[in-house]
Amino acid sequence: MMLACREMTELTTDYLERQLSWWDRMRFLMHIGMCGACWEYVRGMKAVLANFHRIGTEVVPPEVPPELFDRFRNWKR
């Protein structure tokens, strides 16, 4: 059975996480091979994932309380 485009959009994460069964993976790949719109859909998802290092919410420059290092120094004593 061919997967419908709508099913494809629900299986994309499992496909990218390599969690589809062998048979579902084949069906998924067969569908993208023939359907430009789903191919575009999966590309859009991959583009988001490939850009996470740019998307990441700013990592606050750590203001580590100095007491933490005192605690470490005294940790073994």
Add this chain to the structure above:
Amino acid sequence: MSDDRDLIARLRRGDEDAFRDLVGSLHGRLLRFARALGLTAALAEEVVQETWLAVLRGLERFEGRSALTTWIFAICANGARTRAAREGREIPLGDLSRDPEEPAVDPSRFRPSGAWAQPPPRGDARPPDEILLSREAASRVREALDALPPAQRAVVVLRDLEGLPGPEVCNVLGLTESNMRVLLHRGRSRLRGVLEDYVRGGGETHPGGRT
């Protein structure tokens, strides 16, 4: 995890440089994670400090069954949960019954057969891993990430920003594999949708413009 073993040995010997490196690499990321779980900036700050103290208390007994980073994120997640509970709130993780069914794509965009009626617009033609989002596109997606429900956001932060393997994300958040994937799927689908809307609205996804 052999790097971990070396690092843990240095920490146990009381090597302060090793501890400073660890804190330097993780402190900001733990804050981001605690915020992703829905804590305010002030609470996140406290929880992360408590996390470090708990790391010191537990380090001697840490058995290395998970990566050191995963273990520290897990301590932070537990601290955040305890803290939120003390404030009379809870972090709704893994309770998908409260999350309404959320299709990846608005169902009205499909024909009754399940085929696209309104397909995604054609993006630029580069291979996805060569697409570098423009500053504007990246900031739209970042806003969408910040606006995700906490459980989805926490999963996306750990899996996609921190790059933890799926099973470790489950350990940190105490989620089953299937719930974790549902949350990841919903979160990622929303972010993809935001990028699509941006392209549809004529926005450029690439700093140099579209090819």
